[in-house]
Amino acid sequence: MLKHSIKGAPQEIMGFLIGHAEGDAFYISDAISFPVVGTETRVGATDECWPAFLEHQDCLEALGKVKFACGWYHSHPSYGCWLSGIDVNTQRNMQTGNGAFTALVIDPVQTATFGKVFLGSFMTFLSRNGHHAARSSSALIPLEKIEDFGLQADQYYELTIEYFTTPADKKVIKDIITKSWGETISASPLTTTAGFFARLVGQGAQRMKNIVSADQGDLMSLSELFNRLNQDRRAAILSQKMKRSIFG
Secondary structure, three states: OHHHHHHHOOOOEEEEEEEEEEOOEEEEEEEEEEEEEOOOOOOOOOOOHHHHHHHHHHHHHHOOOOOEEEEEEEEOOOOOOOOOHHHHHHHHHHHHHHOOOEEEEEOHHHHHHHOOOOEEEEEEOOOOOOOOOOOOOOOOOOHHHHHHHHHOOOOEEEEOOOOOOOHHHHHHHHHHHHHHHHHHHHOOHHHHOHHHHHHHHHHHHHHHHHHHHHOOOOHHHHHHHHHHHHHHHHHHHHHHHHHHHHHO
């Protein structure tokens, strides 16, 4: 999913999740990328997606695998893991038609910037009466998405994510690390994510202007944004210094 979302950035991408539901948990073992690229703020399944999806289903059945779609995923390049109004409607329709179904949202830009996988798993409340759901901080959400971020917050809830690996997974991961260590060492977050940080600084400046001129905005959220930027830029600088001292 991360590889697919990085390749598609800054546009959104989507796909389906292979696995099954058991008790109160989803067990996800694979992901199918869909041949579709959205805009920078939305994505949806097109007519080209379904033949690829059905072909993958036939391959699974031919291999004797009974696990099938238990969810879908899409990306939010640079603006965090949550569900927009369109996402909520898509997920609610998926749950209505398939029962146990989850939505994963991955942010490839923040993952590359902060060195931590930004991934969220969500389900919607089937009724539209509204519920209270704890939401993550809006500090890194673009100004143009703030309204949508809060608008649907009571229509869905977040699931806890746990990771597991099989012996085959470990061999694959070791092979990937062996082949990509040189690229990883030479990469610098100071240059690869410069555009993302520049946008966040501009966003912070606009928020500060709104607070000063019109007394509108969240001062705590603004403080959190700049503290986050400072911490991660310092971490990136220290990482570069360490690489240079070791590798020259």
